[in-house]
Amino acid sequence: MKYILVSGGVISGIGKGVIASSVGTLLKSCGLRVTSIKIDPYLNIDAGTFSPYEHGEVFVLDDGGEVDLDLGNYERFLDVTLHRDNNITTGKIYQHVINKERKGDYLGKTVQVVPHITDAIQEWVERVAKIPVDGDNYEPEVCIIELGGTIGDIEGMPFVEAFRQFQFRVKRENFCCIHVSLVPQPSSTGEQKTKPTQASVRELRGLGLSPDLIVCRSQNPVAKTVKEKISLFCHVDPEQVICIHDCTSIYRVPMMLFEQNVLPFFNQRLNLNYPEKPRRTLAKWKELAERHDRMLKEVTIALVGKYTKLEDSYISVIKALKHSAIACNHRLNLKYIEAADLEKCTQETDPVRYHEAWQQLCSSNGVLVPGGFGVRGTEGKVAAAHWARVNKKPYLGVCLGLQTAVIEFSRHVLGWEGAHSTEFEPDTKHPVIIEMPEHNPGQMGGTMRLGKRRTIFKDKLSVLKRLYGNPEYVEERHRHRYEVNPKLVSQFEEKGMKFVGHDVEGERMEIMELNDHPYFVGVQYHPEYISRPMKPSPPYLGLILASIGKLHSYISRGNRLSPRSTFSETDSEDDEVSELASNLTDCVFGRDT
Numbered sequence: 001m002k003y004i005l006v007s008g009g010v011i012s013g014i015g016k017g018v019i020a021s022s023v024g025t026l027l028k029s030c031g032l033r034v035t036s037i038k039i040d041p042y043l044n045i046d047a048g049t050f051s052p053y054e055h056g057e058v059f060v061l062d063d064g065g066e067v068d069l070d071l072g073n074y075e076r077f078l079d080v081t082l083h084r085d086n087n088i089t090t091g092k093i094y095q096h097v098i099n100k101e102r103k104g105d106y107l108g109k110t111v112q113v114v115p116h117i118t119d120a121i122q123e124w125v126e127r128v129a130k131i132p133v134d135g136d137n138y139e140p141e142v143c144i145i146e147l148g149g150t151i152g153d154i155e156g157m158p159f160v161e162a163f164r165q166f167q168f169r170v171k172r173e174n175f176c177c178i179h180v181s182l183v184p185q186p187s188s189t190g191e192q193k194t195k196p197t198q199a200s201v202r203e204l205r206g207l208g209l210s211p212d213l214i215v216c217r218s219q220n221p222v223a224k225t226v227k228e229k230i231s232l233f234c235h236v237d238p239e240q241v242i243c244i245h246d247c248t249s250i251y252r253v254p255m256m257l258f259e260q261n262v263l264p265f266f267n268q269r270l271n272l273n274y275p276e277k278p279r280r281t282l283a284k285w286k287e288l289a290e291r292h293d294r295m296l297k298e299v300t301i302a303l304v305g306k307y308t309k310l311e312d313s314y315i316s317v318i319k320a321l322k323h324s325a326i327a328c329n330h331r332l333n334l335k336y337i338e339a340a341d342l343e344k345c346t347q348e349t350d351p352v353r354y355h356e357a358w359q360q361l362c363s364s365n366g367v368l369v370p371g372g373f374g375v376r377g378t379e380g381k382v383a384a385a386h387w388a389r390v391n392k393k394p395y396l397g398v399c400l401g402l403q404t405a406v407i408e409f410s411r412h413v414l415g416w417e418g419a420h421s422t423e424f425e426p427d428t429k430h431p432v433i434i435e436m437p438e439h440n441p442g443q444m445g446g447t448m449r450l451g452k453r454r455t456i457f458k459d460k461l462s463v464l465k466r467l468y469g470n471p472e473y474v475e476e477r478h479r480h481r482y483e484v485n486p487k488l489v490s491q492f493e494e495k496g497m498k499f500v501g502h503d504v505e506g507e508r509m510e511i512m513e514l515n516d517h518p519y520f521v522g523v524q525y526h527p528e529y530i531s532r533p534m535k536p537s538p539p540y541l542g543l544i545l546a547s548i549g550k551l552h553s554y555i556s557r558g559n560r561l562s563p564r565s566t567f568s569e570t571d572s573e574d575d576e577v578s579e580l581a582s583n584l585t586d587c588v589f590g591r592d593t
């Protein structure tokens, strides 16, 4: 097993996760099996209790692990399935050590950060790195470990010390470090500054770790002289200084690393024997990046949510929309609408915000209502579902978005005044959405239905079944407590709201579709978690296709995005990208993967 530790310097939030995933992508493109571990040095056990305002989205894994959103990056880039233990937090490590202490495993010794916490970290990393992530039973060969925060943070110290020891434990040829740093360019002088990088590398060395690669994040390409200066002051060869400047999309990063000879470097430093040449897979990333930059047409989607101030709150939803838009050759124009702004204009509401929100909603091509918790904004989401249903605008409701569509339908089509979810109105006369916790034996307080569950298609004519490629069932990830009241389903179905996918027992409604509507779909699960840049999630793809008026032609062609025939019916610019597009189509639908 080869371990690559990725640490950060100067400030966080400069794309360390993307760089780490891109290194993994590069190595994977050579035929190596790659896994990853994300370390978050906070005390929370997991991300389950995080507020989306503060930390962004809670990412959910197949095994039901609620983890940091960076694991989503790894899954999307590396196309792997990670496990809850691939996310280490200080809380998890301490809990593990304290449990052992309570059991008497330390035989009366004083339990200390060094060696007990640092040993626990090393053992955890060695154990988790071996867990297969490619859907087969093969152990990974390379493990990318991203250490959250920046070098020098108090919280990160036990981890840095653990890896200082770890480099000797696993031997030099099996361990290397990448340090991602910032090269600022203050506007006053316009010069690129290396001092912050020098200081953070010095700090890293002081803690006993030497960088094998220094990755400089900068606004513009780093000048040769600046690179030489970093090499000189940070005691590395110039080829160990890698520059990643701001670029048009994150899909460019694997190629940027490749062009700076990162692969031969690892080959030599870690004694890697690459089974394959990387060309084929990397060409797909290059195509994807070029396609991303060349799209001329636009599709406007309204995202009606609650945490619209922080983009990270809906990161997987946004990525899933982007994957689908790229596959359809359209630039995504996303309008964030604060759901509460769509609510009835009263004396308390701001009329400007109200009118702006409705203006944005009405000028969009499609509507997406994502998952959420808490009552604020629900009436706005109901109003958005109503508008989309009545005006025949494409609508995708995810989790709470499905529930609000059902509430809307029961109020306005079935005439059940005051129909609601018991989450928001426990005493409602018409409980159309009710709590249906899953029984988790042995797990205290675990009332949320989490992780991968099967949905069986009940209806041959379901749009979603066709979008998924006509399977008998699909498996998607869940994170919810409330569901459609199964006792009322026949009444909904009589009026045209069909529940075309159920759980295995047939009690839980998983997929809703509306008759006589171009695309009005709700899913109780979160399909965004397993969307990939080259394998877009079918419910999201359906929304985009319907929003650009191509859903029927796509389905009638047997789920093929045929650029020449499907997309160049009216527009000539499609021809320009037809070759790229047909290549992408091949990889989207796995003909050659």
Ligand code: GLN
Residues within 6 Å of the ligand: 370, 371, 372, 373, 374, 398, 399, 400, 401, 423, 479, 480, 481, 482, 483
């Ligand atoms: N609050 C709803 C529930 O618990 C929806 C959850 C979600 O959208 N993730 O069922």
